[in-house]
Amino acid sequence: MNFPSKIFIDGGDPEETKAADVMLKKAGYHGLDGQTTNPSLIAKNFASTRPGTRVAMQETLNEYKRIVQKMSAMIPSGQISIQVIGDPATLTVEEMLSQARDRIRWIPNGVIKFPTTKTGLKAAEVFCREGPVNMTLAFSQEQAAAVYSATKAHKGDVFVSPFVGRLDDRGENGMDVIVNIVEMYRKLGDAHVQVLAASIRTVKHILYALKLKSDVITIPFKVFNEWAAQGFPQPSGDFIYDMPGLTEIPYRELTLDNEWTEYDLYHALTDAGLAKFWEDWQSIVSA
Numbered sequence: 255m256n257f258p259s260k261i262f263i264d265g266g267d268p269e270e271t272k273a274a275d276v277m278l279k280k281a282g283y284h285g286l287d288g289q290t291t292n293p294s295l296i297a298k299n300f301a302s303t304r305p306g307t308r309v310a311m312q313e314t315l316n317e318y319k320r321i322v323q324k325m326s327a328m329i330p331s332g333q334i335s336i337q338v339i340g341d342p343a344t345l346t347v348e349e350m351l352s353q354a355r356d357r358i359r360w361i362p363n364g365v366i367k368f369p370t371t372k373t374g375l376k377a378a379e380v381f382c383r384e385g386p387v388n389m390t391l392a393f394s395q396e397q398a399a400a401v402y403s404a405t406k407a408h409k410g411d412v413f414v415s416p417f418v419g420r421l422d423d424r425g426e427n428g429m430d431v432i433v434n435i436v437e438m439y440r441k442l443g444d445a446h447v448q449v450l451a452a453s454i455r456t457v458k459h460i461l462y463a464l465k466l467k468s469d470v471i472t473i474p475f476k477v478f479n480e481w482a483a484q485g486f487p488q489p490s491g492d493f494i495y496d497m498p499g500l501t502e503i504p505y506r507e508l509t510l511d512n513e514w515t516e517y518d519l520y521h522a523l524t525d526a527g528l529a530k531f532w533e534d535w536q537s538i539v540s541a
Contacts, residue, residue: 255282291322293531326360335366337390338369338377374389393416427501454471
C-alpha cells in the first residue's frame, strides 16, 4: 500500500523515527520516506537527554551529526533534512554554504535546509547545483515562486516547506498556501520543486494534504500517533477541509519566468521562525 504523498516524520529524536517507521510497516506500508529536523527540535531532544547541560558549539554540532546519522541508519532509503544554523542577523551566504558542504557529508541521504530569505536563496541557488535542498519557513505563494526560479539549475531534489500550522495560529488558513503552491506548480506540468507540507498540527491537515497530493507531508510524532491510532485513514472522495474562523489566503496569478530577486520574499513569520530557531539553539550552546 502507498499514500499519494511521501510521509516524513518531523522531529529530533531517532527513537520517534524508528517507532513511526515500524508503525507504518506493521500497517502494510513501506515505511517512512524521510525525516525533517530543525534547530528547535534538536535542542528539545538535547535538553530531554541532557537536562540543564550547555556545551560548546562544536560539541552541539557533533550531537546534531550523531542524531541525523542514527536517523539515516534507520531509514537509509529516506531523505533526512539538516538545517544550516546561525544568527539570522549576521549569517552570511558564505557561512551557509560552508555549513551545507560540511553537513551534506554527514550522511549519504542528507538534504540541506536553507531559510526562504534573500540570503538563504542566494546560498541555495549555488548549493542546488551540488546537492538537494529544502527551503524552509515558507509562508507565501510568492516565496515558493522565488524558490522555483532560484533552483532551476538544480542537480538534486528541491523542496519548499510551507508551514501551515503557524499561519493557522494567526487566523489564516495555512492549508490555502499548500493549495495555491500546488496549483501554481502543476500548471507548469514539469515543476521541479516538491511541495513539503510542514507545521502539521492535526489529522485534518494530513488528510487534506493527502487529498491535494502534496508531494511530501512531514508530521510531528504526536500527530503521527493520532493518525496511526485511527488506522492511517486517507481522505474519502467527499472529504471537505472546513476550518471556520480562518481567513482565506487567495490564489495569485504569478509568472515563474522572473528572476528570483524580483519576488517579494518578506514574511513576518519567516523572520519570527528564524529568530526562534536561533534562540532555541543558543539555549544548549555555552557562551
